Amino acid sequence: DQQVKQNSPSLSVQEGRISILNCDYTNSMFDYFLWYKKYPAEGPTFLISISSIKDKNEDGRFTVFLNKSAKHLSLHIVPSQPGDSAVYFCAARRSQGNLIFGKGTKLSVKP
Amino acid sequence: DSGVTQTPKHLITATGQRVTLRCSPRSGDLSVYWYQQSLDQGLQFLIHYYNGEERAKGNILERFSAQQFPDLHSELNLSSLELGDSALYFCASSPRTGGQPQHFGDGTRLSIL
Numbered sequence: 001d002q003q004v005k006q007n008s009p010s011l012s013v014q015e016g017r018i019s020i021l022n023c024d025y026t027n028s029m030f031d032y033f034l035w036y037k038k039y040p041a042e043g044p045t046f047l048i049s050i051s052s053i054k055d056k057n058e059d060g061r062f063t064v065f066l067n068k069s070a071k072h073l074s075l076h077i078v079p080s081q082p083g084d085s086a087v088y089f090c091a092a093r094r095s096q097g098n099l100i101f102g103k104g105t106k107l108s109v110k111p
Numbered sequence: 112d113s114g115v116t117q118t119p120k121h122l123i124t125a126t127g128q129r130v131t132l133r134c135s136p137r138s139g140d141l142s143v144y145w146y147q148q149s150l151d152q153g154l155q156f157l158i159h160y161y162n163g164e165e166r167a168k169g170n171i172l173e174r175f176s177a178q179q180f181p182d183l184h185s186e187l188n189l190s191s192l193e194l195g196d197s198a199l200y201f202c203a204s205s206p207r208t209g210g211q212p213q214h215f216g217d218g219t220r221l222s223i224l
């Protein structure tokens with residue numbers, strides 16, 4: 001039973017345009033959501049997070065939106081840069097603190 | 112550099128063997144989490160330790176065990192290895208239980224031949 005789903009395995013975007021990565025979850029008890037970026041041969045790197053009591057959090061080019069009624073969150077990257085090319089994981093926190101991860105979306109930003 | 116150190120980076124061994132993966136958390140972090148990433152899968156939570164005590168277990172096999180030592184480093188022990196245990200094993204740390212974000216090491220790639 002996959003509690004966190006990233007339904008798009010890959011996404012290709014032109015440099016300078018907006019990248020939108022989506023994530024759906026099923027457990028309404030999740031109270032905190034995070035996005036991680038992962039380059040090959042490296043561990044996941046924390047990107048941005050959002051508490052379940054908010055609907056938007058912004059950090060520079062990165063914005064995360066949370067729609068609790070739809071159990072959906074998205075990551076917007078504007079403008080996209082070639083260096084943003086990586087695998088992006090959505091994660092949700094359970095009460096004990098461990099994270100439930102989606103399977104990831106591979107973003108390719110083309111120059 | 113996340114500040115989380117995992118050794119070794121690569122490990123190749125045979126079925127039936129036992130291995131130990133090591134993790135040093137970021138300075139000051141008391142919580143250590145272990146995750147497994149198999150091919151085309153997201154990271155699967157295995158186990159969580161806080162200040163030396165086990166706090167939560169996830170999808171960890173009985174053949175696997177972990178511990179956190181007084182200096183806060185942690186070890187994940189995998190025994191009676193099977194081909195299906197081949198995966199990336201990540202360690203993450205955070206200052207306290209439930210604290211976010213977790214910061215990840217670069218992982219240990221385990222290959223079972």
